[in-house]
Amino acid sequence: MPINKAEDGLWHTACRSFEYTELGNTGTKVAAVNGISHPVVRGGNCPGAGYVFPQATYYFSLPAWKPRAKRESAIALEKAFDRLQKYFEEKPCTTVHQVTVGELALKLEEYIKLEFAKIGGQASKYPPLGWSGEVEEYETNVGLTKPDC
């Protein structure tokens, strides 16, 4: 029997992007992250490029009791990136630009919500009621040879 139920990959997103603070007595903790961006290029016979601009702030909510929240969150975000890349790669090849920037941003939002739901949380572009914490900038592990958590 596998020890762990969920498989996941190595990641680029730094855990320190997610500074969770408890939201009153709601049993929820929230991390606000600004500036998540993701460039993507496609090779092969139909090269193309796309980019999710670092404009949005995401509010991530997890149960307050959830252990390893930063690590789980970084992995969830990386999985959302993986899904976005696959989506981009699978778009039919046309002579015009394959995917608009707006379409990519919407897809990433969809995948982030999906991956956070899978770890028992939520992701939204709107702050939860009563939240007044600090927004952290999105950080990566560039320059480190291991993830920061």
Add this chain to the structure above:
Amino acid sequence: MNRLIIYVFVIVSHMMGYAQLNENILSKNFDIIKSIDFKLVSEEDYDNLDIEYKSDYYYEPKNESPMTFLGYPVSVASFYLTKDQKVKSFGMKILADNATLFYQKVKEKYGSFSVSSPSDYFFEKHGIFLPKEYSEEAENMIKNLPIPTVEEYKDTRTISWYLKIDRNTGKDNATLKIYNHPVKGLNFESPNRELRIVFSLDDLED
């Protein structure tokens, strides 16, 4: 009798090249590669061993010759299995002092990459600074971003190949994803890379 069959299978597997870590071990029974250099992963191991993701088994060559990927020795690896002990995904670390040569070998075997997320270094090398905000001008710039050449594969954050692998039940989708890290003390300008290589099966049930 069963033990004898397994023993013969293990020997034949090694003769068939399973001492190499690549897509051929995906969906195969884990016993075909397991050796004394494998360790069952416990919770504490995540703090003490070079494991970057949840795994069932950890591999570090101490007693036997290291397994290889495209001829490069694997320094550590970890494996995630399905409930019936089949390999669903695995990641490994290798060091390449000439990462371009490494990627030429990857391209020779797997073809051009499917999709990639280039690094800031890659863009800066091309004189490109990704815009912070959307504008029409920015969108036009994005459309014309350069595509990494094989010499630049090492300058990406991640680079992936989507593969089809043959199984008895038909073909499966698999992903080969490589994370490029500069070697400690060096930066992206050096040809050296610490490569984290992940093979995963997309649709094998746990």
